[in-house]
Amino acid sequence: MTDAPSLLQPEELAGATALTTRVLEQLGRLLLGQADLHRMVLAGILSRGHILLEGVPGVGKTALIRGLGRVLSLPFGRIQFTPDLMPGDILGTHILQPTPTGERQMAFQPGPIFTNILLADEINRASPKTQSALLEAMQERSVTLLGQTRPLPEPFFVMATQNPIELEGTYPLPEAQLDRFLFKLRVTAGDVAVLDEIITTRRRGEPPEPTWTMSAQDLARVFAIMDRVYLARAVSRYIARVVAATHAGAAEATDLVGQYVAYGASPRAAIAMAESARASALLAGRPTVGFEDVRRVAPAVLNHRLILNYKARFDGVDAFQVVDDLLGALDEAELDLPADVQVAKESGT
Template sequence: MTTVEAGSSAPKLGEDDVRKIDQLRDCYARLGSELSRVIIGQKDVVEQLCICLFARGHALLMGVPGLAKTLLVSKLSETLSLQFSRIQFTPDLMPMDITGTEILQDGMNGRREFQFVHGPLFANVVLADEINRAPPKTQAALLEAMQERRVTAAGKTLNLPPPFLVLATQNPVEQEGTYPLPEAQLDRFMFLIELDYPSEAEEIEIARSTTGADAPQLDHLLHAEEIIDFQQLVRRVPVPDHIFEYAAKLVRKTRPAGDSAPAWLKPLVGWGAGPRAVQNLILAARARAALLGSYMVRLEDVQEVAMPVLTHRLITTFAAQAEGIGSKDIIRRLVEESNRER
């Protein structure tokens, strides 16, 4: 239970929660060390994946092939003792291919009866590879799983096993045979995580470590029940009032039709971020603070998660594209201006 200090704008954590945050910080440090035995570099990506996991959010991964996206996700699942499932999305993939379907089998009494067979969505960590290659019906089935953490199949509604995390990779929309993700589905992803090429030293180390002996088996650091407990802990991390105000004002500035938007932004942004962006900013900041061992959300926590939270929620205009201005440039300028206004 939290207590409140006189003059404080946020509740203080109790002793049990303080102890749990210390445990989470130590687990996160060991997790990074364990993954570094297999994954070279990508420290920021690991942090963002862990933020999504402990904040109960989903992530959209962007990057060229060969950047170890699948390996990273599978090894993260292995280290956390979570069930991992990989779905290769294709234009002919149907909803029942991911949710499951009923099959006719012989029953115990000799009569034939329908039995539901779970699809690959029934896992703790689901990697949706090339998500925008799937037709809209299949994307809608995935959207229900992401939002409600349940699926509807064969006339039944079935809950997915907690914790549940969807990590999706996406191809450029310009490629043939892709279906652009609707804004409603993009908004369900807490983070857009961008993976870049490794440095020269990292690439040499990748070649050295992956062309020799088999990859080592990683230690299991956490179990599903412990992760769920930490997810509940994250939502109890105190947030001062000025942090709520900062997050709300930052998001409102991205909306060109609103009074809060600066004049320079209005011709560059066609559509800004919605209220879910404010929720994700606060949740992600809470998770980051807990992972780093902080007992209260700080301003820098919100600033560090602003880019992955807002990048895919801003739709730039043709004028911005013609000038080579992307959503990341706009967010970076908004954060800098917000700092000067404080």
């Protein structure tokens, strides 16, 4: 509830923060050297959003999602997307079955999507028709087959991965589907120290079993706490201004936006940014959202939602640069002072 009459009590927040901290610890044990990635993935989970992980093969995308499912004690389903994958292979299908009375009737056989955490591995290898089968499931969290709508289990997360190279034989995700992902996170390889630790501590690279798992009740409690993280009006306005400024021609759009952005972010991006900023504040142990939370999640929320023009490709400008430029240019407080009058951003300076 955003209109909470009062802030969270410190002890309530402390319990939730302790749980999330333990989840992060367990993820840190499973996948070494990716603390920031774990934090963002957990923020996405707490925001009940879907996450698209992008990285070259072998950096641990699948292992991270598999480990997350185990730590959260949630049923985990995996679909390896291939060009010949059909929507029925994901959603399920009706089959003809004999009844005890000897008659035959159509019975629904649920697909692998009926789970809590769905790993859509290499999602961009499936055809657009199959990719579109996920649209309703991701947004409405339900599946409609033969006119009958079936709700998906709560909570429901789609954790998709895609490979930025080997683009031959792939189908880029349509914008409508990209917009349904809360975050698009880049997974990079660890440094020498991390690789050395992996080699020395893990036989054949197999991650250790989690020493602690979060129960379903704890997860529901954390979700409830997350809903009560307070978003001040100044911060919500900042989020709105950031999203509005991603459109070329907007009042506060930067030169980089005007030059390279063909289409800006949707209102769904503003909602996603507010939710994920709340999760970021919760992970930081605060009952209120600050500007730093917005700045932390903004690149992950916006980078896959900005459609850049061909000029950006030629000039080697990507969405992260545009977002960084935007965040640097916008004054969070919106003081609207003359150019020759400035307020120091830090006390005592």
